[in-house]
Amino acid sequence: xxxxxxxxxxxxxxxxxxxxxxxxxxxxxxxxxxxxxxxxxxxxxxxxxxxxxxxxxxxxxxxxxxxxxxxxxxxxxxxxxxxxxxxxxxxxxxxxxxxxxxxxxxxxxxxxxxxxxxxxxxxxxxxxxxxxxxxxxxxxxxxxxxxxxxxxxxxxxxxxxxxxxxxxxxxxxxxxxxxxxxxxxxxxxxxxxxxxxxxxxxxxxxxxxxxxxxxxxxxxxxxxxxxxxxxxxxxxxxxxxxxxxxxxxxxxxxxxxxxxxxxxxxxxxxxxxxxxxxxxxxxxxxxxxxxxxxxxxxxxxxxxxxxxxxxxxxxxxxxxxxxxxxxxxxxxxxxxxxxxxxxxxx
DNA sequence: AGGATTTGACCCAC
DNA sequence: GTGGGTCAAATCCT
Numbered sequence: 001x002x003x004x005x006x007x008x009x010x011x012x013x014x015x016x017x018x019x020x021x022x023x024x025x026x027x028x029x030x031x032x033x034x035x036x037x038x039x040x041x042x043x044x045x046x047x048x049x050x051x052x053x054x055x056x057x058x059x060x061x062x063x064x065x066x067x068x069x070x071x072x073x074x075x076x077x078x079x080x081x082x083x084x085x086x087x088x089x090x091x092x093x094x095x096x097x098x099x100x101x102x103x104x105x106x107x108x109x110x111x112x113x114x115x116x117x118x119x120x121x122x123x124x125x126x127x128x129x130x131x132x133x134x135x136x137x138x139x140x141x142x143x144x145x146x147x148x149x150x151x152x153x154x155x156x157x158x159x160x161x162x163x164x165x166x167x168x169x170x171x172x173x174x175x176x177x178x179x180x181x182x183x184x185x186x187x188x189x190x191x192x193x194x195x196x197x198x199x200x201x202x203x204x205x206x207x208x209x210x211x212x213x214x215x216x217x218x219x220x221x222x223x224x225x226x227x228x229x230x231x232x233x234x235x236x237x238x239x240x241x242x243x244x245x246x247x248x249x250x251x252x253x254x255x256x257x258x259x260x261x262x263x264x265x266x267x268x269x270x271x272x273x274x275x276x277x278x279x280x281x282x283x284x285x286x287x288x289x290x291x292x293x294x295x296x297x298x299x300x301x302x303x304x305x306x307x308x309x310x311x312x313x314x315x316x317x318x319x320x321x322x323x324x325x326x327x328x329x330x331x332x333x334x335x336x337x338x339x340x341x342x343x344x345x346x
Numbered sequence: 347a348g349g350a351t352t353t354g355a356c357c358c359a360c
Numbered sequence: 361g362t363g364g365g366t367c368a369a370a371t372c373c374t
Binding site for chain 3: 138144146160164
């Protein structure tokens with residue numbers, strides 16, 4: 001999507017981003033006409049939360065006072081001026097200048113765990129990628145791999161991504177996405193869907209989920225504090241969850257409704273990890289993660305056999321007005337673990 | 347055999 | 361000239 005280029009526009013970018021989310025959810029809501037009520041309900045919830053987030057930003061809460069410089073982990077760039085973190089180790093200011101500026105737009109960077117993705121690759125993100133290059137990067141301990149969408153030729157999908165193992169923690173990968181998927185390929189989750197119902201919703205949700213990818217480019221100036229070298233921001237698309245072994249994968253798919261569980265930090269309220277501090281701090285990364293999680297849950301829900309969802313009643317989600325908590329009634333569940341922003345320094 | 351990956355060469359922004 | 365990104369032939373895998 002059209003991320004505002006440049007750094008200074010951190011909040012503006014988030015507003016833009018969230019506005020887009022809002023639009024997508026609107027569409028989703030329309031598409032879900034004949035789908036399980038839960039999906040619709042969740043879509044409405046996401047919509048409400050998105051609006052709330054935008055409201056918070058606009059009301060001036062969008063600024064976190066300080067941050068621990070530990071963020072160097074994900075090459076969190078200096079807050080000051082320039083977007084453009086690329087490779088990871090530097091503490092020195094990055095210039096916004098990189099080769100091939102053409103793809104600066106629509107750039108998303110996330111850190112993913114290797115869990116569920118094998119030792120040499122991060123967890124599957126739900127898209128089909130074809131590796132087209134690998135390069136040793138100056139100053140980095142690990143080479144950077146270049147991927148493009150498998151459907152680039154057949155569908156003209158221009159999405160690419162770069163994957164590089166984090167220097168400080170080989171179990172983590174920095175993934176930079178360029179461009180958006182325009183391909184219409186079926187996700188794994190969609191393919192395992194028994195009756196093909198909700199495929200429109202699935203598609204929309206995938207789009208939405210993709211849109212919610214944590215974007216550091218341009219947000220860096222405002223939100224990088226959230227990153228730290230130790231933040232295991234584990235993420236993988238639920239789109240493939242149905243085919244992924246559920247065990248311990250951070251986003252592993254709950255195979256049954258009983259296993260549905262999402263735990264997340266709450267960006268819209270004081271972080272429990274920050275004792276004492278009670279003032280609100282909106283962390284755009286965190287909010288996006290939360291929204292992403294919610295959408296993931298929604299995608300998960302739509303990929304479940306209707307019978308199961310009906311049986312279970314699907315009362316797993318509780319959305320608090322003040323907190324974006326999504327809870328499970330089951331205590332022993334697979335945990336959707338997003339811990340990246342727990343230590344958000346408020 | 348066809349598709350995916352590897353890898354050295356090339357291109358291009360600085 | 362340097363280094364990141366891409367190309368494309370060679371190789372590997374299924």
